[in-house]
Amino acid sequence: MTGKMFGAPIPRTEDERLVAGRGRYLDDLGAGAYAAAFVRSPHAHARILDIDVGDALDVDGLVAVYTHDDLRGPMAEPLPLLIPHPAIRDGRTPHALAAEYVHHVGEPVAMVVARDRYVAEDIVERVRVDYEVLPAVVGVAAARRADHVVHPGMSDNVAARLLQEVGDAPAAIAAAPHTLELDLEIERSASTPMEGRGVYARWDAADAMLRMYSSTQTASGVRAAVAAKLELQLGQVEVVVPDVGGGFGVKIVHPWPEEVMVPWAARLLGHDVKWTEDRREHFVAAAHEREQLQRVRVGFDDEGRLLGLDVRIWHDNGAYLPYGVIVPLVTSTQLLGPYRPGAYRVEFDSLYTTTVIVTPYRGAGRPQGVFAMERTMDAIAARLGLDRARVRSVNLIQPDEMPYDQGLVFQDGRPLIYDSGDYPAALAALLDLVGWDDFPAQRERARAEGRRIGIGLACYVEGTGPGPYEGGHVQVETSGRVRVATGLTSQGQGHQTILAQIVADELGVPISDISVTTGDTRRMPYSVGTYASRGAVMSGSAVALAARRLRDKALRIAGDALEADPDDLEIVGGRVRVKGSPASGMDLGTVAVLANPLRYAFDEASRAATQFGGPADFDRPPVAPDDAPGLEGTDFYSPLRCTFASGMHAAIVETDPETAEIRILRYCVVHDCGRLVNPLIVEGQIHGGVAQGVAGALYERMAYDSDGQLLNASFMDFLMPYASEVPAVEIDHLETPSPLNPLGIKGAGEAGVIPGAAVLAAAVEDAEGFPITRMPISPSELFHLRRRFASGEIPPLRARRPAAPAPRPSGQES
Amino acid sequence: MKPPAFRYHAPASLAETLATLAEVGARGKVLAGGQSLVPLMNMRLAAPEHIVDINGVAGLDDVTVDAGGVRIGALVRHARLEADAEAAAAVPLLRQGLRLVAHPVIRNRGTTVGSIAHADPSAEMPAALALLGGSVEAAGAAGRRTVPAAEFFTGPMESCLRPDELAVSAHFPRPEPGTGSAFTEVARRHGDYALCGVAALVTLDADLRITAARAGYLSVSPTPAVLDLTDAVAGRTPDTADLAAAGRLAVGRLEPEDDIHATAEYRAHLAGVLTVRALRAAAEDALARATRDPRPAGSGSGR
Numbered sequence A: 001m002t003g004k005m006f007g008a009p010i011p012r013t014e015d016e017r018l019v020a021g022r023g024r025y026l027d028d029l030g031a032g033a034y035a036a037a038f039v040r041s042p043h044a045h046a047r048i049l050d051i052d053v054g055d056a057l058d059v060d061g062l063v064a065v066y067t068h069d070d071l072r073g074p075m076a077e078p079l080p081l082l083i084p085h086p087a088i089r090d091g092r093t094p095h096a097l098a099a100e101y102v103h104h105v106g107e108p109v110a111m112v113v114a115r116d117r118y119v120a121e122d123i124v125e126r127v128r129v130d131y132e133v134l135p136a137v138v139g140v141a142a143a144r145r146a147d148h149v150v151h152p153g154m155s156d157n158v159a160a161r162l163l164q165e166v167g168d169a170p171a172a173i174a175a176a177p178h179t180l181e182l183d184l185e186i187e188r189s190a191s192t193p194m195e196g197r198g199v200y201a202r203w204d205a206a207d208a209m210l211r212m213y214s215s216t217q218t219a220s221g222v223r224a225a226v227a228a229k230l231e232l233q234l235g236q237v238e239v240v241v242p243d244v245g246g247g248f249g250v251k252i253v254h255p256w257p258e259e260v261m262v263p264w265a266a267r268l269l270g271h272d273v274k275w276t277e278d279r280r281e282h283f284v285a286a287a288h289e290r291e292q293l294q295r296v297r298v299g300f301d302d303e304g305r306l307l308g309l310d311v312r313i314w315h316d317n318g319a320y321l322p323y324g325v326i327v328p329l330v331t332s333t334q335l336l337g338p339y340r341p342g343a344y345r346v347e348f349d350s351l352y353t354t355t356v357i358v359t360p361y362r363g364a365g366r367p368q369g370v371f372a373m374e375r376t377m378d379a380i381a382a383r384l385g386l387d388r389a390r391v392r393s394v395n396l397i398q399p400d401e402m403p404y405d406q407g408l409v410f411q412d413g414r415p416l417i418y419d420s421g422d423y424p425a426a427l428a429a430l431l432d433l434v435g436w437d438d439f440p441a442q443r444e445r446a447r448a449e450g451r452r453i454g455i456g457l458a459c460y461v462e463g464t465g466p467g468p469y470e471g472g473h474v475q476v477e478t479s480g481r482v483r484v485a486t487g488l489t490s491q492g493q494g495h496q497t498i499l500a501q502i503v504a505d506e507l508g509v510p511i512s513d514i515s516v517t518t519g520d521t522r523r524m525p526y527s528v529g530t531y532a533s534r535g536a537v538m539s540g541s542a543v544a545l546a547a548r549r550l551r552d553k554a555l556r557i558a559g560d561a562l563e564a565d566p567d568d569l570e571i572v573g574g575r576v577r578v579k580g581s582p583a584s585g586m587d588l589g590t591v592a593v594l595a596n597p598l599r600y601a602f603d604e605a606s607r608a609a610t611q612f613g614g615p616a617d618f619d620r621p622p623v624a625p626d627d628a629p630g631l632e633g634t635d636f637y638s639p640l641r642c643t644f645a646s647g648m649h650a651a652i653v654e655t656d657p658e659t660a661e662i663r664i665l666r667y668c669v670v671h672d673c674g675r676l677v678n679p680l681i682v683e684g685q686i687h688g689g690v691a692q693g694v695a696g697a698l699y700e701r702m703a704y705d706s707d708g709q710l711l712n713a714s715f716m717d718f719l720m721p722y723a724s725e726v727p728a729v730e731i732d733h734l735e736t737p738s739p740l741n742p743l744g745i746k747g748a749g750e751a752g753v754i755p756g757a758a759v760l761a762a763a764v765e766d767a768e769g770f771p772i773t774r775m776p777i778s779p780s781e782l783f784h785l786r787r788r789f790a791s792g793e794i795p796p797l798r799a800r801r802p803a804a805p806a807p808r809p810s811g812q813e814s
Numbered sequence B: 001m002k003p004p005a006f007r008y009h010a011p012a013s014l015a016e017t018l019a020t021l022a023e024v025g026a027r028g029k030v031l032a033g034g035q036s037l038v039p040l041m042n043m044r045l046a047a048p049e050h051i052v053d054i055n056g057v058a059g060l061d062d063v064t065v066d067a068g069g070v071r072i073g074a075l076v077r078h079a080r081l082e083a084d085a086e087a088a089a090a091v092p093l094l095r096q097g098l099r100l101v102a103h104p105v106i107r108n109r110g111t112t113v114g115s116i117a118h119a120d121p122s123a124e125m126p127a128a129l130a131l132l133g134g135s136v137e138a139a140g141a142a143g144r145r146t147v148p149a150a151e152f153f154t155g156p157m158e159s160c161l162r163p164d165e166l167a168v169s170a171h172f173p174r175p176e177p178g179t180g181s182a183f184t185e186v187a188r189r190h191g192d193y194a195l196c197g198v199a200a201l202v203t204l205d206a207d208l209r210i211t212a213a214r215a216g217y218l219s220v221s222p223t224p225a226v227l228d229l230t231d232a233v234a235g236r237t238p239d240t241a242d243l244a245a246a247g248r249l250a251v252g253r254l255e256p257e258d259d260i261h262a263t264a265e266y267r268a269h270l271a272g273v274l275t276v277r278a279l280r281a282a283a284e285d286a287l288a289r290a291t292r293d294p295r296p297a298g299s300g301s302g303r
C-alpha cells in the first residue's frame, strides 16, 4: 500500500548513497582528463602590459597555455550580462580571460592545461605577467567618492541606480509626530559551499557533440551560454550536473570564465579537460555578497506605526555586474517584510569596486533589507519606550488584507503582491516559543549572577518560487518503475526525496519505485535553475502536473483494457484497479506496455502490445491523433508571480562582561512555507540557514585591505562557524497554503539565513544597552563599542530604561 | 593548492634521519604529523625540495615520566599525550593545554614536539614549555644538545634548530610541590588558535600562601612570553590576593599587535582578563591539590 507521502517526514532517499561515499561529484569524474589551472591577477586593479610564457614551455607535462590573444569571436567578447534591467547605466562583465585590464585579485589572466593539476600549478607559477598597477577601489565609501573609477570610460562607479516609490514618503515623514534616522552597515560574506566550482568537458569530434559536467545551479543556463560562446547549436551541447556539494547561490552565476574556457580548450585539444576549483580560488574568483551601507529615515506615530519610510542603499557589486541588480533590488523590495510601511521611497546605487563580484548568496539581499527594517523597528521601540514586539504588531499586515499589494516591482519583474500569510499568528507563536514575556525576569536573575543577557526578534517575508517556469517529465517503464525528471539542479537540498514524495501521491505508486533525475539537459532541456527558493514550488508543481497527466492517460488505457470507466478506476500501490475491488486490476507496467503499440515483440510482456496481440478498435488508429505512444506525462508550471513565505526569529544571547564574547543561548524560529512536503527536510534547511545567519552575524567577513587584497582567503581566517558555534534551533511551523500553485507550497531554502544579522544585532543591543548598527560584530568590535559607550561617545539605547551595568574594568573579579 | 614537486625520504632510524638531514640541509624539511607543514606546502608558502618523513623512525614515540618530569619523543601525537594519565598527573598543564589545541582529528596526527619545532607564537605547547622552563633535545650531525625553552624560540615560527637538526624530544619539568596550574584562552571558534591565551602556575606554601605566580602567554608576543607575577600576589592566600593587580602588571609588560580578528588594545585587555582567570584557576587547582595531598608545614621538595 502507498501511504500518504506528501507531508511525511521521511528520511532523504539520497543520503544513503552520499554518506556511504557513493556520491559522484565533479572531481570524481574525468579520471583521464587534462587538468586546467589559471594564472590569476595578484592585483586588484591593473593593466596587463605583457604575458611571457617562455619559462613555462619546457615543463614536462605542459599541454597548452592560453591568453586572451588566443580567443576569437564570441569567446573574445565579454561574458553575458545575465539579467538586464533598465536601471543599469553601464553593465560591465568580465572576459573569459582578461583582455587588457584586471579588476580584482583572482581574475583569470591565462589558462594552463597540463597532464595533471600539480604540473598545471607549477606552470602557473612560471607564467610572467607584467602589470601596470592602477589604484584599487575598495568599499562603498571609496566607490562613492570616485577618486578613482573602476572601469575605463565611466565617469563614476555607479553601475545602476533605481528609485521606487509608493506615496510621498518625504512628505509623510515631515508630517509625522516622530522621526528617526539610522545609518547601517553590513559587511561581506559568501556562499562558501563545501565543494567549489568545477567543470569537466568532453568533445566528441566524430559526432561534433559537447558533453559538459559542471558543478552549477543551472544546467540549461550553462548549456545555452556555452553554446553561444562556442558557436555551437544547442543540440550539440549536453550539460549534466553531477552531485553538487552545496551552492547557496554562487553557482547560479554562469557562464563562469572557467566554464567557457574548459569546453573551449577540450574542443581545441580534442581531449577531455577538467578544472576543479580549490578553496583559495573560490575565495578570490567566485562571488561574495551582503556589503551595503544604508540610510533609513522614518516617520511614525505614538504607537510606533510607520507613516513614511525613506531608505537609501549603497550596494557594493564588486568588479562586474553579470547578475545585474538582483541583490539590491531584492533588498529594496523585501525590506518591507510583513509590514505596511505607510509611504515608501527606496533608492539604491549599485557600485563597482575592485573586488570579487557580488551575486546572490542564500537570502540574496534580504538579510540586508531585514536588517534595515528590523533595526528601524527596534529604534522606534527604543525611542518611544515601547515593547519591541508591540511596535511590530501594530505594523503587521493582517490576514484579511491578503493578497496584499505593496505597490512595487519585484525581482521577477512582476508586482510585489503577497499571496497569503498570517503574520499576527506567527508573532504570537514566536513570543510564546521564546518566552518573550518572561524574559525581563530572566534578565534580572542573570544580572544578579553578574551575567549579561539580551533578547531580540526579527521578521521577514520572502518572495519564493519566481518563474518563468520549470518542467516535469514522468514516465512509467514497462517494468513499472517510474522515472521522474526535472531540469533544475540539486545541490543537496533533497529534491530527489520530495519530488518522489509528490509523484508517489499523485500516481499512487510506492516511493521505492520512483527515481528522480535533476539537472540533466538530456532528460529535460527546458529549465531555468535552482535559486530563489524555487525548487519545491516550481519543480514540485511541475512534476505534480506531469504526474496528473500521466495518471489520466494510465486510467484511460487501463479503462479500455479492463472495459471500465476511467472514473471508476484508482491507482494503488502501482496497480490500476476498479475502486473497491483490489483483485480486478493491472500493474502500471502493463499499462505502459499497452501504451506503446508495437510491431515487434521483444519479450513476453510486450507481445500484448503487438498488432495481433489482442482485441483492437478498428475505427481508431493505434495511436490517436491527439495522443502519443508511451506512458509518460510532461507538463510545465509557470506561476503568475512569486509566492511569499514568511517567518520570525528570536534569539537570546549572553555577552561576557569581561571578554566581550557573544554566546547564543537560544535560537527560536517560527516558519511558514505553506504546505510542508517533508518537515524533516524543511527543518534541515532551516538549521543550515540559521547556521549561515549566525555565521554572517558573528563570524564571517571578507577582510579586504585598502589595496584590494583579501587578507583571509582561507578557512583558517575566514571564520565559518563550526557545529560548536551554531546553536540548537527551536522550530515552530505554521502552514498557510499558497493559492498560487497546485500544491499550496512556498519556498523554504533560504529562509533560515534571512533574519540572522537583524535578530542577533537586536539581542546584543538589548544585552549591552547601546545601539548596534553594523554587522557582523566580533568580540573585539564589541569591546571597542563598550569603550566608546563608556566614554559617552555612543548614546544609550533608551533614556528611560535603567542603563545596563557598565563593563567591568579589566581583571576585576565577578 | 597542490605542492610543488619534492623528493620524499623515509628514513627508518635516527642515524639515517640525521644523515639525510645533513645531506639535504636547508633544502629539506622534517615531516612529523604534517598538520602545519602540509597546508603550508599545498598553499605553496613552503616549498622544500626534500621531505624527510620521520614517521617510520623507531624509538621516537616514547612518553617517559620520572621524578624530573615528562619527556616526550618527536612522534608522540597530541592526542596520545593528552590521554596519558601519568603525564597528566606529573605535569597537569600538559593535558590542560592540549585540550585547547585544535580539534581531536588534528590532535590524532599532529605531534607535540612538531608543534614546538614549528614555534607558532599562538600555539599552546610552546607556551607550556616556556612557562614550565622545559627544554628541547636536538640531535644533528654535530651531536646532541639540550636547548632551554627560553633560548629555543627565536621569533614567530622560528626556533634555534639548525636545518640539519631533529628535535628528538621535549622535556616538561614537574612543577614545584604545592603548585597548581591552569590554561585559559579566548578563541573565535572552538579549537581555533587563540586570540589570546594564558597558562598559569601558582605555588602555595604549607600555609596556603602564594609563593610564586607565573604566567605564559600566547598570541600576544612574537615568541611565547613568560611573566613572573609573584610580586603582585606573594604572601597572600588565593582569596585575598589582588589578582587584578597581577593582570595589570601583565598588561603593562606585553605589546600585542593588531590583526584582522582583534585589535592590539583588545588583545591586551584579554591578556589582563585571562591572567586573572588563569591565576585564579591555578590557585584553586593548588588549593585542591593541597587538600587532597596535604604537606606538613615546612617540608621540602617532593621530587
Ligand SMILES: Cc1cc2nc3c(=O)[nH]c(=O)nc-3n(C[C@H](O)[C@H](O)[C@H](O)COP(=O)(O)OP(=O)(O)OC[C@H]3O[C@@H](n4cnc5c(N)ncnc54)[C@H](O)[C@@H]3O)c2cc1C
Binding pocket: B029, B030, B031, B032, B033, B034, B035, B036, B037, B038, B039, B074, B100, B101, B102, B103, B106, B109, B110, B111, B112, B113, B114, B115, B116, B117, B118, B122, B123, B124, B125, B161, B165, B166, B167, B168, B191, B192, B193, B194
Ligand atoms: C585546522 C588546524 C587548527 C590548528 N589549531 C591549533 C591550535 O589551536 N593550537 C596549536 O597549538 N596548534 C594548532 N594546529 C597545529 C597542530 O597542533 C600541528 O599539529 C602542530 O603545530 C605541528 O605538528 P605536526 O606534527 O603536525 O608538524 P608538521 O606539520 O609535520 O611540522 C611542522 C613544522 O615543524 C617541523 N618539525 C616537525 N617535527 C620536527 C622535529 N621533530 N624536529 C625538527 N623539526 C620538526 C617541520 O619541519 C615543519 O616545519 C592546528 C592545525 C590545523 C590544521
